[in-house]
Amino acid sequence: MSTPQQFIPLKIAVLTVSDTRTEANDSSGKILVERLTTAGHQCADKVIVPDNIYQIRAVVSNWIVHPDIQVIISTGGTGVTGRDGTPEAIDPLLDKKLAGFGELFRALSYEEIQTSTIQSRALAGVANGTYIFCLPGSAGACKTAWDKIIQAQLDYRTRPCNFVELMPRLLET
Numbered sequence: 706m707s708t709p710q711q712f713i714p715l716k717i718a719v720l721t722v723s724d725t726r727t728e729a730n731d732s733s734g735k736i737l738v739e740r741l742t743t744a745g746h747q748c749a750d751k752v753i754v755p756d757n758i759y760q761i762r763a764v765v766s767n768w769i770v771h772p773d774i775q776v777i778i779s780t781g782g783t784g785v786t787g788r789d790g791t792p793e794a795i796d797p798l799l800d801k802k803l804a805g806f807g808e809l810f811r812a813l814s815y816e817e818i819q820t821s822t823i824q825s826r827a828l829a830g831v832a833n834g835t836y837i838f839c840l841p842g843s844a845g846a847c848k849t850a851w852d853k854i855i856q857a858q859l860d861y862r863t864r865p866c867n868f869v870e871l872m873p874r875l876l877e878t
Contacts, residue, residue: 716749722781761794781842799830
């Protein structure tokens with residue numbers, strides 16, 4: 706009889722990208738922190754930065770070299786307006802892209818917001834052994850991404866496979 710897998714808590718950093726949000730009104734960031742801590746993970750850091758690709762990239766670059774941060778989740782800046790630059794900030798940092806994340810997120814979002822989902826440039830990937838998820842800025846999008854995709858993949862008990870079990874091999878050469 707096989708031994709059941711044990712939950713492995715991860716250290717997750719949350720980045721809110723917004724020109725207008727503060728700690729007082731950052732509902733999306735708060736939702737992510739609440740959901741990840743309720744699931745048993747630890748919030749390693751939480752930062753709010755303006756929609757500026759260089760400020761976004763600076764924060765994320767610092768996190769991906771930090772050995773205690775295993776996952777980064779950003780919210781905001783994934784739309785198509787002139788100030789939306791999260792994908793442009795993050796894409797050059799990625800060693801590997803997880804194209805299926807954006808595809809699945811938009812498919813699930815279609816059920817909720819119909820064709821408006823095509824405005825989202827949600828993406829995910831791996832940089833220096835750190836998983837990065839870039840979500841839209843709405844609270845609903847953060848709930849959908851966490852509840853329907855990210856939570857299960859960050860749980861070692863998810864079968865047939867999950868991101869946690871791959872962590873020891875992410876930096877293989």
